[in-house]
Amino acid sequence: MNESLAKTASWPMSLIAFGFYFSLFFDPWGPIPRYFGWLLCIIGIVGLFILQSSELRRPVLDPAVKIIIYIMIIWSVFTTLLNFYGWYHFGKGVSNPLEAVFGLWLTASVVAKEGTGRFQKVWWASSVLIFAAYILQAGKVFDITVISNINTVGLYAIVALPMSLNFAVRRYDSRLLNVISFLTVVLNLTVLFLSFSSGPWLVGGIEILLFLIIARPGKYGLFKGLLIPLLITVLLAGLFAFNQPDYLGRFKREISQLLSFSGDLSEFTNRRWDIWEQTVHLISEKPFTGWGWIRYQTLYLMNELKPISGSAIPLEPHNMYLQLLTYGGFPLLIVVMGLMLRCAWLAWRKLKGCKGENKYLYAAVLTTIIAIMIYSMAGSIFAARQKIGFLFWALCGIAAALPERGKGSVQDDA
Numbered sequence: 014m015n016e017s018l019a020k021t022a023s024w025p026m027s028l029i030a031f032g033f034y035f036s037l038f039f040d041p042w043g044p045i046p047r048y049f050g051w052l053l054c055i056i057g058i059v060g061l062f063i064l065q066s067s068e069l070r071r072p073v074l075d076p077a078v079k080i081i082i083y084i085m086i087i088w089s090v091f092t093t094l095l096n097f098y099g100w101y102h103f104g105k106g107v108s109n110p111l112e113a114v115f116g117l118w119l120t121a122s123v124v125a126k127e128g129t130g131r132f133q134k135v136w137w138a139s140s141v142l143i144f145a146a147y148i149l150q151a152g153k154v155f156d157i158t159v160i161s162n163i164n165t166v167g168l169y170a171i172v173a174l175p176m177s178l179n180f181a182v183r184r185y186d187s188r189l190l191n192v193i194s195f196l197t198v199v200l201n202l203t204v205l206f207l208s209f210s211s212g213p214w215l216v217g218g219i220e221i222l223l224f225l226i227i228a229r230p231g232k233y234g235l236f237k238g239l240l241i242p243l244l245i246t247v248l249l250a251g252l253f254a255f256n257q258p259d260y261l262g263r264f265k266r267e268i269s270q271l272l273s274f275s276g277d278l279s280e281f282t283n284r285r286w287d288i289w290e291q292t293v294h295l296i297s298e299k300p301f302t303g304w305g306w307i308r309y310q311t312l313y314l315m316n317e318l319k320p321i322s323g324s325a326i327p328l329e330p331h332n333m334y335l336q337l338l339t340y341g342g343f344p345l346l347i348v349v350m351g352l353m354l355r356c357a358w359l360a361w362r363k364l365k366g367c368k369g370e371n372k373y374l375y376a377a378v379l380t381t382i383i384a385i386m387i388y389s390m391a392g393s394i395f396a397a398r399q400k401i402g403f404l405f406w407a408l409c410g411i412a413a414a415l416p417e418r419g420k421g422s423v424q425d426d427a
Contacts, residue, residue, distance in 0.1 A: 025060030026068060026126065028053055033123045034131065038139040040403045041160070041169060047403060054119060073125040074118060075359055078413040081352045082114045088348060092341045093305035106306030106340075109395055116403045120410025129374060129411060137180055137197065140173045144200035151207045160400065167213025168392060168401050170205035171384055174217055175377035176408075177201040178224050181242065182234030183370045191237065198242035199249070206250050212391045220384045227364070228376035285331045285391060292330040296338045303342035312339070329396040333389035336396065353409070357382045360412035378408045 036050025061069050074082075089110045093103050124132055146159040147166065160166045180194045205217050221239065230238060295304065295316060304312055310328050330336045337346040357379055364375035385394055385405055394405050 025057040025064065025066065028057035028060065029119075030123055030127065030131075032057065033119055034135045036403065037132070037407060038135050041139065041143045041400050044399050051115070051119075068126075071125075072415055073122045075355070075413045075415060077355055078117075078352065078359070081348060081355060082117065085110055085345070085348045085352065086114060088341055088344055089306055092302050092345070093307070095302055096299075096305035096307070098305070098307055098311075102307050102311070103305075105308065109306055109398055112398055113395070113402060113406045116406035117410040117413060120407040121414035124411055125414040125416065132407075132411070133176075133180070133374065136176055140177065141197055141200060143169065144173075144197075144204050147204050148200065148207065163208050163210050164392065165397060165400055166204065167208035167210035168388070168394075168397055169404075170201060170208055171213050171216050171220060171388060172381060172401055172404050172408075174198075174201050174205065174220050175224050175380040175384070178221070178228075178238055178380075179373040179377035181238035182228065182230035182373055184233065195237050195242050198238060199245045202242060202246040203249050206246065212388065216384050216388045219387060220380055223380045223383055224376060227379055228373050230373070288327045288330055289332060289335060291327075292332070292335045292339055296335065296342075299342060300338070301342040301344070303338065303340045303345060306340050309336070309339070329393060331392055331396075333393035333395060336393050353382055353386060356409040356412040363412065375412070378412050381405065381408050382412070 032050040032053030034050075035053065036047040039046030039050065060066075089107055093106050097103065120132075143159060146157065149155050150157050150159050160169065177197045177200075181198045183194065185191050185194065202217075205213060208214075225235065225239070228234075291313070295312065309330060310326055313326055330339060334346060337349055341348075360375045360379040360382065364372050364379060367375060394402050
């Protein structure tokens with residue numbers, strides 16, 4: 014390729030990067046902005062093919078991760094074709110794991126080329142906007158709806174929390190940046206509290222402990238990044254309870270649910286236990302191939318399973334492990350677990366190989382992966398594909414990204 018053609022080939026990479034950061038920033042607002050960003054990325058990829066760019070031959074993913082995602086997609090397509098319910102159900106179902114894989118690969122492609130600095134800035138700006146908007150929504154300051162489902166609010170808060178801690182425990186030359194960084198954690202914890210969902214509360218607490226153990230931020234990071242934000246969050250929570258009396262009742266309800274652990278399992282799991290019993294029945298009928306990637310509610314109705322609490326038909330099994338067993342049997346569960354564990358291991362390796370404060374990014378990635386695996390006992394990142402899923406798979410992409418040729422690690426300048 015001559016020099017002029019090589020320079021021309023840079024516009025597709027610029028378009029891919031712009032589309033990626035656009036989708037990353039707007040992902041929590043819904044699937045349409047993300048799909049628009051991905052469309053720009055696809056146009057950029059087509060441009061690389063047309064220009065026969067050498068970027069197409071540059072490896073960006075860890076080889077083991079690449080093999081795992083190939084198996085994941087092939088098995089998902091196979092099981093969904095085996096249980097064919099029509100092209101609409103096939104396309105809608107298989108697109109779920111495809112989106113996960115595409116998000117992971119796209120992130121690895123971008124950060125392997127330019128490092129993680131811009132990724133962290135875009136993530137921070139997006140999360141602060143969402144946090145502030147949701148707090149205004151919860152406080153009924155403006156008549157806006159950012160996220161309506163409390164499960165989605167809680168999941169977003171726990172996916173974002175380790176990254177917020179990553180920003181907060183660092184030392185910045187600017188006093189303003191030091192203040193802004195710990196206020197990010199305040200906003201994150203406030204949104205977590207306002208989710209009024211005991212599952213995310215528990216996982217959020219585990220995340221904080223995991224991050225402190227893995228990252229070891231020292232006294233300065235502990236004080237600025239956690240203790241001060243926790244104190245301010247408690248004060249803000251009290252203010253919300255005072256101004257919104259119904260919040261106190263919701264808080265008591267969640268505490269009551271947590272305290273029911275040794276009693277009624279259905280109450281403790283918020284009726285999820287009843288759903289899990291029905292899901293286990295589905296799994297027992299096709300333990301190896303599963304039922305294919307079909308809408309869970311449709312599958313529930315097709316098999317005439319009994320409604321939950323008398324009349325409700327569940328939209329999801331509220332458990333990623335049971336969901337994967339339902340859709341693709343034990344092979345799919347093993348493959349997805351292998352993908353997550355491999356990404357966790359890669360994040361750990363990058364963490365151990367980092368010097369200075371760049372290690373906090375990989376500590377955040379590792380913490381998030383572990384936290385989602387814990388959260389998945391009562392929820393699923395695949396069920397959150399509309400607003401949250403891409404964010405998680407993007408973090409996995411950071412772990413799985415290969416460095417550029419000639420460099421020992423992915424660049425991390427923030």
